[in-house]
Amino acid sequence: MKNIIKISVRGLVEFVLRSGDLINAFVGSSRNTDAIKAHQKIQKAAPKEYMPEVTLSYIVEKEDVNLEISGRADGIIEYENNIIIDEIKTTTTPLEFVEEDYNELHWAQAKCYAYIYSKENKINNIDVQLTYYQMDTKEIKRFLKSYTFKELEAFFYDLVEKYLHWARILKENYEKRDESIKKLTFPFKEYREGQRKLAVSVYKTIEEGKIIFAQAPTGIGKTAATLFPSIKAMGEGHTSKIFYLTAKTITRTAGEKALNSMCDKGLKIKSVTLTAKDKICFKEETVCDPEKCEYAKGHFDRINKAIEDIFKEDNFSRTLIEEYAKKHIVCPFEFSLDLTNYTDCVICDYNYVFDPKVYLKRFFGDTSTDCVFLIDEAHNLVDRAREMFSSEISKKEILDLKKMSKSEAIEVSKKLNKLNSIMVTFRKKCEGNNNYYIQGEVPEDIVNLLREFTYCAEKWLLENKKNENELKDKLLEFYFKALGFIRTYEEYDERYITYCEKTYEDTKLKLFCLDPSYLLGEAMKRGKSTVLFSATLMPMNYFIDILGGDEMSYRLRLKTPFKKENLCLLVDNKISTKYNHREFTYDRIVEDIEHIIKSKKGNYIVFFPSYKYMNEIYIRLCDKNPEVNTIYQTIGMSEEEREDFLSAFSEENKDGLLGFAVMGGIFSEGIDLTGDKLIGTIIVGVGLPQICLERNIIRDYFKTKNGRGFEYAYMYPGMNKVMQASGRVIRTEKDRGIVLLIDERFSYPSYKELFPPEWKHGIICKNQNHLQESVKNFWQKGGIR
Structure with missing residues (x-):
């Protein structure tokens, strides 16, 4: 049976007809929610003969390949004497600038729907209509063209013939793939x-x-x-x-x-x-401007050749994408996104x-x-x-932008002034209330003002496309924040809360997603x-x-596949690492670390709940043990610094290495230090997130919802960090190593019940001598590897 190569009408049109420069300049097209509403508004206002959202599909059969082309027409109007295929497009461009030839791809998409519908219904003549809806003025402009079936058929098959070469490449790859999967x-x-x-x-x-x-x-x-x-x-x-x-x-x-x-x-x-755009971009400044970037200039003229060329390879890694992007002079990020269509x-x-x-x-x-x-x-x-589904704005950015736009964008500045006034009101609500204010609903007045602001901002940005200045950059940045805030408002329900928090320098207003379960569940339905x-x-x-x-x-x-004897789990429950007790624990923790690292030379990592706590212990241990080789995690490490940190944990370290890192950080999970690269970890504390307003809001929400507020906000996230950090030690069946847990709470029943089965044989150390003896016995029992 021949493979069916599937492609959408839009995908077919864009693949064949795209050309010219890659321009990520502002076009005012990001208001997806408003665009959908505009479509629905037009469809509802249409005559009774109007059928909205009609799914159309057609299979082109060739000797060697079948091509299934499908899509959804925005509307089909079936009058007694003629049929109209309606394609709706929203725009922020003033309609006087939208002429019949405004966008070739819009006509092409509608003509494909017209051909498929005409073919299915044996129609010789059909009308194609483009309906443009102006997002700001709510005005509508329409263009209507009539086509014969033969005209549409010639146009459609011209597109198909140009795509078939690529379809055959895909078909050949699918056949090779399926055959290889069987074997x-x-x-x-x-x-x-x-x-x-x-x-x-x-x-x-x-x-x-x-x-x-x-x-x-x-x-x-x-x-x-x-x-x-x-x-x-x-x-x-x-x-x-x-x-x-x-x-x-x-x-x-x-x-x-x-x-x-x-x-x-x-x-x-x-x-x-x-790979994220800012990481893979070849230019120092990530601006898709064809006047400044040779990879954006003419990108669409070369992209199809680049895709076909790289398809000689199999796994398109970042390195490979960069290599072929340079070869064909195309944007590496957009190149990688295009490849997702065919991989x-x-x-x-x-x-x-x-x-x-x-x-x-x-x-x-x-x-x-x-x-x-x-x-x-x-x-x-x-x-x-929670981060993805939440949005926030701050008073400082609004006020700064208001001042910056006062002379160049007067209407924008006026809207920002009104927004600033509302933020002042929220700031006052925070004062005298521990510097925060919480309410269970969205402030409608600020959402309405943000809508007005986005319209004004879009108009100014479109009128000043060619301007390059700080105002444009800052305005664009806040414009997208405003859109995000409005988008979050559209999803806001009982799983959200609105809070305002005043700091020394600023006041922020946040729509905070407390429970992301519903939105995650909806997103999973995409697959x-x-x-x-x-x-x-x-x-x-x-x-x-x-x-x-x-x-x-x-x-x-699933149970661990490794022998429990390979892991020596020790608990020092004589130390409290609660925030208020930490300054009294430094010397005792240094002693615990010394007992572990001196029992057997090797590579170890100590994990801490914070950088401050880590630094206090680090200074004391180094002062007391200058001969110990140490390395420590710093805030905001570059990729190169991260790689250097990990590569330092080598099996060739004859004198051993002691690393200092934070729980929940980049080195506490997902790293694979097998064998002698790491023979032990020491975990200081139960990993609880830092007490803060957001965590307390989460705690209060779940306390009401299911009676497990502290667990959901603090305990479960904390213990997950602990278990992730401990999981760095035993990576293969040959690995043996030590995990020392330091905190009195590790002996509390509520925490112990979260221990995985392989921790049940852990040893509660009665004192320092007991700890020392337990470590010594473990290494002697297993011998030297």
């Missing part, structure tokens, strides 16, 4: 304990289109155990695209390595890794699927897909989701199936509740 075996000699069970569960979940929460301890090989069955499911036609979603760059590398290991076994699959697996950050501001609308516009979402380190999605996995999904019910699962979601808990 593919698991990339390693054998499954680790629990790994096969995870793989089977993932396949079943995808096959049934369900959601699964999988807690798989460190060492099981979660990446291979989720990607392998997903690829097998693709070979069986259960999915056409896999999204491997991560929170951090370092875990994206794990996805790439797993795919490469399968490709080494004969897999023929196309994958692309997405089988996309490795990227969570936000490309979940963030309402930047998710890939090319896939997840307003329809569901058969995509599979593999969410690595899913415990990180809780705070990331067919979701696999959420992590070594630390404990307690499972908490994560199912907060991450959009329900009673129908599958759940899987």
Whole structure:
């Protein structure tokens, strides 16, 4: 059976007809919610003969390939004497500048719908209408053209013929992919304990289109155990695209390595890794201006050749994308986004699927897909989701922008002045109330003013497109913040709260998403199936509740594949690391560290709840032990500094190395220091997030909702950090090492019940001598590796 190559009408038109420069200059097209409402308004006001949102599909059959072209016409008007295909476009451009030839692609899209409809209904003559809706004035302008069936057929097949060359390349790749998947075996000699069970569960979940929460301890090989069955499911036609979603760059590398290991076994699959625009841009300043960037100038004239050329490769890593982008002189970021259309697996950050501001609308516009979402380190999605679904504005940025725009953008400045006045009112509400103010609903007056501001700002930005100054940059920045605030308002319900907080320098107003479960659940519906996995999904019910699962979601808990004798878990519960007690603990913690690192030379990391606490211990330990080699994490480390930090943990360190890092930071999860690269970690404290207004708001919300306010806001997130940090030690079946937990709360029943099964044999140290003896016995019992 021939492969069917599927493409949308819009995708076909854009692929064939796009040309010219890449311009990310302001075009006033970001008001998606308003645009949808405008479509609906026009459709509702139409005559009774108007049929909105009509799905159309047509298969072009060739000897060697079938091409399925589908899409949704905004409207079809069936009068007795003629048929009109209506294509609605919203614009912020004044309608006097919108002429019949305003955009060739708009006509092309509508003509394709007209051809498919005419073909299906055997119509010889049909009208095509473009309806332009001006977002500010609410005015409408229409253009109408009549076409014969033969004219439309010639136009349609001209597009098709130009696309068929690429369709045949895709078909050939799909055939190679499917054949290689059939022959593919698991990339390693054998499954680790629990790994096969995870793989089977993932396949079943995808096959049934369900959601699964999988807690798989460190060492099981979660990446291979989720990607392998997903690829097998693709070979069986259960999915056409896999999204491997991560929170951090370092875990994206794990996805790439797993795919490469399968490709080494004969897999023929196309994958692309997405890198943030500001990181992959070739220019010092990330501005897509064809006058300043040779990669933007003529980008669309060269992009299709670049895509075809890179398709000789398989896995499109950042390095490969940069190489081909330079070769064909195209924007590397836009290049990578285009490649997602044609690849089988996309490795990227969570936000490309979940963030309402930047998710890939090319896939997840307003329809569901058969995509599979593999969410690595899913415990990180809780705070990331709250961040994605929340929005804030600040008084300082409004006031600064008001002053800056006073002479050049008078109307904009007036709107900002009104916004500033409302923010002054909120600031006063904070004063005398511990510098914060909370309310359960959105302040409608500020949302209405923000709408007015965006209209004024759009008008000014469009009129001053060619201007390059600080005002334009700052105005654009706040414009998008305002849009985000309005967008969040559209989603605001009982899971949100509005709070205002006054600091020494500023006052911020935030629409804060307390419970992201509903919005995450809705986002997951964009795909067919979701696999959420992590070594630390404990307690499972908490994560199912907060991450959009329900009673129908599958759940899987796997045991560690490693011998419990390989891990020496010690607890010093004679020290309280609560914030008010920390200054009394420094010397005792230094002593604990000394006992561990002097028992056996090697590489160790000590994890702390804060940089301040870490620095206090670091100074004291170095003063007392100048001979100890140390390295420490700093705030805002560059990628190069991070790599240097990790590479310092070498098996060649004869004198050993002691690292200092923070829990929940870049070195406490997702890093793989196997063998003698790391033989122990010391974890200071139970990892509780710092007490702050937001955490207390979360606590109060869940206390009312389910009676677990402190657990949801502090305890569960904290213990996840602890377990992630401890998971750095035992990475393979040959690893042996020590984990020392320092805090009295580790012996509290409420915390102990969160311990994974492999921690049940942990030793509560009675005193320093007991600690020293326990460490000594562990290393002597196992011998020297």
